[in-house]
Amino acid sequence: MKITSAEFVMSNSNVAKCPNEPLPEYAFIGRSNVGKSSLINMLMERKHLAKTSGRPGKTQLINHFKINKNWFLVDLPGYGYARVSKKDKKVFQKYITEYFVKRKQLVCAFVLVDIRHEPQPIDVEFMEWLGTNGIPFAIIFTKADKLKPGAIVNHVNTYLRILLEGAWAEAPPHFVTSSSKHMGRDALLSYIGEINNGFYTN
Numbered sequence: 001m002k003i004t005s006a007e008f009v010m011s012n013s014n015v016a017k018c019p020n021e022p023l024p025e026y027a028f029i030g031r032s033n034v035g036k037s038s039l040i041n042m043l044m045e046r047k048h049l050a051k052t053s054g055r056p057g058k059t060q061l062i063n064h065f066k067i068n069k070n071w072f073l074v075d076l077p078g079y080g081y082a083r084v085s086k087k088d089k090k091v092f093q094k095y096i097t098e099y100f101v102k103r104k105q106l107v108c109a110f111v112l113v114d115i116r117h118e119p120q121p122i123d124v125e126f127m128e129w130l131g132t133n134g135i136p137f138a139i140i141f142t143k144a145d146k147l148k149p150g151a152i153v154n155h156v157n158t159y160l161r162i163l164l165e166g167a168w169a170e171a172p173p174h175f176v177t178s179s180s181k182h183m184g185r186d187a188l189l190s191y192i193g194e195i196n197n198g199f200y201t202n
């Protein structure tokens with residue numbers, strides 16, 4: 001898919017106030033600092049479209065971007081860090097869970113995980129929560145530039161094997177990316193393009 005336009009539309013914390021155009025929508029979610037906003041900028045080839053930072057907790061609201069005038073991309077705050085107290089660390093911000101439950105346009109959630117780490121409880125729990133709520137998702141491994149090329153496949157396989165020891169019967173679709181090395185862009189955009197085609201032909 002060629003990106004011909006990418007515009008910021010709005011930020012808010014209320015799912016009811018999100019854009020109401022019936023366009024297919026893709027959300028990027030994952031732990032704070034995993035690289036959600038950087039990945040969006042890499043996909044769109046726009047350095048400053050989504051705000052990024054080395055400090056976790058940069059993205060605080062639901063941010064809608066309209067792409068090619070016919071789909072939405074959504075940058076969300078990270079979980080597991082900002083505004084989450086120690087006591088209920090695994091409680092996801094209410095407006096984020098509300099977003100996933102209520103957003104009818106959502107066709108796929110991308111759950112980002114750092115390729116260097118084994119499955120973290122908070123990520124596994126979030127994926128299980130998406131599954132329980134019937135929300136389609138795919139896994140995006142981020143920061144692949146931090147591993148030697150030979151280690152990438154091993155890390156991905158180990159991650160998926162551990163995940164499959166849990167509640168999953170089969171591995172979700174997954175993508176290996178690096179925003180700094182522009183890796184994984186074509187595969188992800190093709191995947192989105194295919195889902196968009198299905199959306200518009202049905």
Ligand SMILES: Nc1nc2c(ncn2[C@@H]2O[C@H](COP(=O)(O)OP(=O)(O)OP(=O)(O)O)[C@@H](O)[C@H]2O)c(=O)[nH]1
Pocket residue numbers: 031032033034035036037038039051052053054055056057058059060076077078079142143144145146177178179180181
């Ligand atoms: N090496 C490397 N660093 C990355 C990559 N993607 C993001 N980073 C760095 O990771 C940090 C966090 O990036 P963000 O894109 O702001 O992460 P986020 O998930 O949007 O974070 P929050 O909005 O705080 O939840 C920044 O310092 C980025 O430069 C990558 O592919 N490779």
Ligand SMILES: [Mg+2]
Pocket residue numbers: 036037038051052058059075076077078
């Ligand atoms: Mg962010």
